[in-house]
Amino acid sequence: LETVRRVRAEGGTPRLLLLSIADDPTGTVAPPELLREACEAAVGEGLHIISDETWRDTLHRPRETVPLSPAEMWPDDVTVFFDLAGALTPASWPAAVARFPATPGGAARRARTVDHLTALGALVAGPVAAAAAYALDEPAAVSARVTAAAALHARVAAAVHDAVLAAGALARPPRAGRHLYADLGPLRRELGARGVGDSMELEEFLGERLGLPVPGGHRFGDELGALRVRLDTGPLLGPPPELRTESLTAADPLELPQVAEALDTLTSALRELR
Structure with a gap:
């Protein structure tokens, strides 16, 4: 108002x-x-x-x-x-x-x-x-795939959220979609020692270590000085479409080699900051 x-x-x-x-x-x-x-x-x-x-x-x-x-x-x-x-x-x-x-x-x-x-x-x-x-028209096959995909991304997003919190950063618990928003402000001193002082530099820093796009908060209207990034669960599932289809049907997608490796890389990159 x-x-x-x-x-x-x-x-x-x-x-x-x-x-x-x-x-x-x-x-x-x-x-x-x-x-x-x-x-x-x-x-x-x-x-x-x-x-x-x-x-x-x-x-x-x-x-x-x-x-x-x-x-x-x-x-x-x-x-x-x-x-x-x-x-x-x-x-x-x-x-x-x-x-x-x-x-x-x-x-x-x-x-x-x-x-x-x-x-x-x-x-x-x-x-x-x-x-x-x-x-x-939401036929049964499409609805079933939508439900399975939501459950898959929920499982991976929960693991990413745990990794962010374990590193001492902040993030609201993800409830929908394929993203979560991490605030690395509590790690500002550690990041500063590595030449990272804003979200643009944080985007480049994490992107190089993860080999994945990690858009900074400045791309979403956030202030440049805030150390925030959007993390995407999609790339953690492996290249489409074969591996992602495999992820949909896996009993525990976190045990799939490509998912486990991607999560380990993310966890290690965040742990390194501490």
């Missing part, structure tokens, strides 16, 4: 609020009461809500976590967006869906969006569109 009022006082006209109910960098899920308060404030100020729900079908503990959609509370004021690569399709298949309110205003927004996408030439390729339509 303070931000909206400040922008208006400066002559701006804020019209949209973008929310992520299941967050990408942190792998966390917004508490329903917090989400309700944010949406209530936004609607009260006349803002339209864009709800990014890309990761809502990737809950690590679906019986313990409740992903509440703003569209369930204010269906006429919310457009739901989700990237199918979050749960249903391979990451290399670019396809996403937006669901607009069933109102005259929603129809107008949809028409303007289609016009912009058409002008940009942003069309889904035919084969990908057919596969996406199939996945959106």
Whole structure:
């Protein structure tokens, strides 16, 4: 509310609020009461809500976590967006869906969006569109794979979280998706001795040691001086697609050679800082 009022006082006209109910960098899920308060404030100020729900079908503990959609509370004021690569399709298949309110205003927004996408030439390729339509029907085979993939990433994310905490760093427990956000601020002195003073240098430092992309917090709008990075569970499973398919069917994916080796490398790199 303070931000909206400040922008208006400066002559701006804020019209949209973008929310992520299941967050990408942190792998966390917004508490329903917090989400309700944010949406209530936004609607009260006349803002339209864009709800990014890309990761809502990737809950690590679906019986313990409740992903509440703003569209369930204010269906006429919310457009739901989700990237199918979050749960249903391979990451290399670019396809996403937006669901607009069933109102005259929603129809107008949809028409303007289609016009912009058409002008940009942003069309889904035919084969990908057919596969996406199939996945959106959620047949048994797709649903089973989504459930297995969520359980797999949950297992690996829990191990990564343990490694981060054991090194003396901080991270919120991951609850969805394939990422978690590590704060290495408590290790600032040790990192400083290695020439690491900000998230850009931390990204390079860990990336070299892990041989994996480790994007720094500055890429997600965090301040450069904060020593935070996003850790991705996907690359820890091995190169796609054969090894990742093997991981889906393993009794304990942490015992697979490629996963165990990747986790050991990560653990060693973090332990080295202490």
